[in-house]
Amino acid sequence: AQSVTQPDIHITVSEGASLELRCNYSYGATPYLFWYVQSPGQGLQLLLKYFSGDTLVQGIKGFEAEFKRSQSSFNLRKPSVHWSDAAEYFCAVGGNQFYFGTGTSLTVIP
């Protein structure tokens, strides 16, 4: 069965600190992988995607993610977090139908 697990429901980091949000997936075929960000009252915005090729992908707002097939993971990272990064982050896997994780809520402390 296809599924996405985001083990961390809520993460708090200090501004300027590094960030890693975890994502593990279960998918029957070669996955298309995505990270979306959702701010309160806003729609989902795509941060980055992996389809094939280089397993380290760069996204918007300084985010990157690394696809590790052996670990079925697609963790999101940012070297230095900004206060404006506080939001809900969703990992998704799929092709025509997306399977989303339950999200990780990020709080940034000044």
Place this chain on the structure above:
Amino acid sequence: GAGVSQTPSNKVTEKGKYVELRCDPISGHTALYWYRQSLGQGPEFLIYFQGTGAADDSGLPNDRFFAVRPEGSVSTLKIQRTERGDSAVYLCASSHASNEQFFGPGTRLTVL
């Protein structure tokens, strides 16, 4: 260019009523998707259209839910005999050939 738009942004209805939620995809996008997002959860797939036809409706929770896309552009999600458990944000997304889905802002449905 214009993104995916959804109307209304908020809908409050009473239990047992019928509601329609509208999605205007990005022009030229052939695929359209509906998701439902409950509080504290990730979006949950409902139905996917390729052109005018529903290519996958396996996510519709029961026969009270129905969606159409008669001309291959605008789509309407219809919910009959609404229940309090239907309260959620309903998201629409569209895509072309890249498998990248562009999401609208959602319609927040509240069933009293």
